[in-house]
Amino acid sequence: KISAAAAAAAAAAASATATVLGTSGATPSTVPGATTPAVGPAGAAAATITDVERSKKIAQLQEQIRAKLSGTLASVLPPPPPPAVQDKPKPLILDAEGRTVDGSGRAVVVPQLTPTLKANIRAKKRETTKNQQAAERAQTEEASESHFHDERITLKPAVRNKRALRFHEPGKFQQLAERMRMKAQLEKLQNEISQIARKTGISSATKLALIAPKADTHSNEVPSMEWWDSVILTDDLSTVDAQGTISIRESAITNLIEHPTQMRPPNESSRAVYLPVFLTKKERKKLRRQNRREAWKEEQEKIRLGLEPPPEPKLRISNLMRVLGTEAVQDPTKIEAHVREQMAKRQKVHEEANAARKLTDDQRREKKVRKMKEDTTLGVHVSVYRIRELQELQSKKFKVETNAKQLFLTGICVLFRDCCVVVVEGGPKQQKKYRRLMMHRVKWEEDMVKNADGVEIPNTCVLVWEGTTQRRNFGEFKYKSFPLEKSARDFFQKHHVEHYWDLAYSGAVLEASEDA
Template sequence: MSHLTQREIESLRPDLERIVAEKVSDNHSDVLTTLEKCLYSGYDRKRATEKLSHWIDSKKASRLYDKLEDLMERRKSSSKLNKRGNDDADDKVIKKIRTGYETNEVSNAKPAQPPSVAAIPATLPTGVAPAAAADAKSLTSQQISMMMANAQREIEERKKALSTLPKDPANQEDVERAKKIAMLQAQIKAKLSGIGMSAIIPPVQEKPKPLILDEQGRTVDNSGRAISIPTLAPTLKANIRAKKKETFNKTTLSTERQQEDQSLKFFDERIAAKPALRSKRSLRFHEPGKFQQMAEKMRMKAQLEKLQNEISQIARKTGISSATKLALIAPKQDSHAEDVPQMEWWDSVILSNDLKTMDGDNIAIRESAITNLIEHPTQMKPPNEPIKQVYLPVFLTKAEQKKLRRQNRREAWKEEQEKIRLGLIPPPEPKLRIANLMRALGNEAVQDPTKIESHVREQMAKRQKAHEDANNARKLTAEQKREKKIRKVKEDVSCGVSVAVYRIRELNTFHSKKFKVEQNAKQLMMTGVVVLFRDCCVVVVEGGPKQQKKYRRLMMHRIKWDEDMVKNADGNEVPNSCVQVWEGTSARRHFGEMKFKLFPMEKMAREFFQKHQVEHYWDHGYTGAVLEACKQEDV
């Protein structure tokens, strides 16, 4: 089916309504709209029937399309006949004009007056040849009048025929054909008038009407009435976009102006607005004498530092400074440490009051406290014995572990089966997989394999999710993981603390080894101290047996002490060394977190250990260093 324009569809609408009313009982408007869309889009039979089948059945749609094709064929045939008839009529008119007579009306025609020059239309076609005008002059007056009468009669008949045709705006070809006939008539009149091309009156060109505006700027005519000038709408897309842009700019400007007017409406002029520009900075002058005072302070400070340096140099020469420092650092002697008591504490139980209570010349004694019975002390648990009884752990072999696990699982399975028999818990679903799908289900899997496969995959996903949820439930949190690590490293020292004492020749200058000594003690959760002294650095660490084992391996094997060379008391270079001085247990910890202590004198180092009640640690380490130095001197 050919494509039709909207005007052609409008002309066919009455026929379409008639066809739809004959073939369709309901949904007239929907079917009619669908038919018009099919004609506008030029759908073929299959596509149009498919569109119409949405509203009516396929048989009715096919019959309706047959009717539509018949209507279109009739329309095409009628348009061809009209075109052929119009062409024949035009040929007849031209032939009659050229021959000058008709077969049946030549003798009966009345003579007509030749048209005057004034009767010639103002606008004549420019395509009239001079030869045609010469032929017209050679004719007789009777023939000319007869030809004019015939031409006028044909023109009138043609006008009537044109008026009887339906006024269809879609028939543009008929309108153009009528214009051509009018132009041809004007040419014929020019030929018959006997006037050549030189005598044709040129067309009068109308001058443009004067533009008249009233007081309000409107366009008016001579009588003062307002004239509406039609505005041409743009057809090009570029012009349409430009017009839209112009209207958009106008609307935005109008909205901005409205907003400004609204803001000005609520503006209070009494409020002083701050200027937008930044004010200039004014010059600020210093007060007189400011820099002189600063200079005086600097001079006084320099003189004071110079005097202090001179006093310190004099004190070093005389030895006053060193004595002063030693007096400040030396511990105070306890005057009551060596006093002998008049009586020991265990004898004070039998005294009546105190030593001053006298019974004559003797000390008063409580006679009731002295009997013939032996007083035994209260039985107390030793401090190293744990409060709870400790059992030795039992370690099973791999076979015993497997057997125990198998028995436990068997018992759990029996208990679950018993609950299922009693109806306490529902029986578990069969464990299906893609591998055992056909073997487990059989006919059900064959009947609907897609459904069964989706069910099996859903069951597999459910089992996987349950497994992952169980793992996540057992997973430790970050805080629990941290506590577990600390618990694995930290040991129980409630029954006793393992202590180890190491002596190093030089540690203060080797920073990497200092870092290892300190960080390993902190990572193993051990306590202790590192005392730095020339030719004798003592390291004391406190912790559990496992911690001591790991730290001993660090100090004796992992750190290569002999790679570094140090100077002894004589100034000779000797390899550095580390020796384990002492190892044992203590009832409690005597130090806190691992720290470094630097002491310039041996006495100060011993007082530090004495303050923590472990001065024997220092004695062991320092005596070993002295003996080692003596051996080297002997060698």
């Protein structure tokens, strides 16, 4: 369409131009060899008027053509570009003080260009590029998020419903706790059964599962059958065969051997024990000599560097003439006084050093206590003594109690007729010292006591038992007197060591029977 309209417009312009040229009386082209007639002044003026009219008509035709083209091509062709704005310098306006201001009268801050290094320029470009990249990434993320986000949709906050008070039924948590305890006990029993089954076989595990575990209670009731015998013994213990033996389950006896799990003793230390190295007398002297030599070298080095002043010559009356020489002859009295002053000074320094190293009374007491006390975390050594009579022997009672407290032993001394029991707890060194006191230092045979028949016999002290326990069962050493045997045993049973009393009292009964 555009090309057809342009062609039509061009044809119309050509025809109009031809018409103008044809009617304007243009001169024909000259022929070579022909002669042009001469033109006068009147003819020249007419030719000028004709050219002016012709140019006017051409301008009118061009306006008509432009109008026609604008009507047909205005909707198709883009508008002509605006004229380029010429970048001209703005006028410089100065105020009364000589400052640069704009048209409104505000001061204009002119940036000052300062020279900088290429490295700073490159760093600034890198920072600018990094900021631009970060901004582009942020825009990309926002665009991707906003692609799936609809602003018209709004979330309403959840409404919290009203909740009423709901009380638990009484006994609910007790039942839950009992159920959890039963479940834990069942799991423990099942683990024990599975471990035994892996070691000794399924049949032995089944039999051991029927055995009730030993209760950790101190009861005086004697069971009719021990738990370790319940596997092979029958329920009816009253039946006896012809040989006088109790019937047993033969099927319960197998050729399997049960190996108990090996456990580490509770008082065994986890750290490796190394034997200490003991040096001979010659080695100790050599080591001391080497240490003194190193200290002397260090002192000489400090003197050589000027850190310490050189020591004065060690003057004595014996080396006076050898050290001073002629000076000692010039004024012997003065030199002797000077030497004696040095000797007194050295003696004073020596005594002050000894006094500084000497322990005070409190430090000496703490050292003695530290040597007496022993570490009993891995095991406590216990000794049980039986004395025939101790109630009336005040001096012996004082020695027993005082030595136990001085050795920092814990325990108890139970006073009962014909059977006084002394229990002491502590370390091995403490027990050794106390054993020597009870068995050798105290002369028990010097005191004569009466037995049940009224016969005077010498007093005795016997070591009933000694061993180790995991923890202490008594506090500070003290005396307890009981009139009845049952009350004394109840006291030991309260501390879970009634076997101490059983051992001591049974020995006293046997000793009394032998004396009778």
